[in-house]
Amino acid sequence: MSEDPDIEIIKARKMKELREKAAALEKSKKAEPEKKKTPREIASAYLYDRGDEVLNAAYVQFPAQTEAIVTKIAELILSGELQQRISGGELLSLFRSVGLRVRIDTSIKVEKDGKLVSFAEKLKADE
Known part of the structure; x- marks a missing residue:
């Protein structure tokens, strides 16, 4: 047919x-x-609350060790074992727990006459 x-x-x-x-x-x-995204790009997407500052400081101070840690974090993210975002404090704690003393620039600001000034300037002005 x-x-x-x-x-x-x-x-x-x-x-x-x-x-x-x-x-x-x-x-x-x-x-x-x-x-393909690099491990740093994958990990950076999961960072919040100054996490990028901590990561950048770690790369500057300990590039090889930080790369190894970030690669492992990216593997955990891609495998689905790490699903929540990572704060800057948690990342700093992680680096310190493995023995990397990452130094972060910090400053304390206080309000004086409606402006934010550093704590050191405030102390000098009060003398």
Whole structure:
């Protein structure tokens, strides 16, 4: 039993369209190389509350050790074992627990006459 010639034409046209779409999709995949995120980018996306400052300070002071720790954090994130975000204090605590004494620049500011001034300036002015 042969099918209607019109149906054969419609089927052929649909098959041609599907092949063209598949070829276009394959071409776009080849043209756009897949951009993999670095472990630092993955970990940075999970940081909050000055976490980026802690990470940057750690990279400046201990680049090799920080890279190893960040790589492990990224692996945990990608595997799904680490699902919550990491604060700056937690990250600093992690670095200190493995023996890296990351130094963070801190300052205490107080309000004086409607302006924020450093605590040292406030003490000098009170003398």
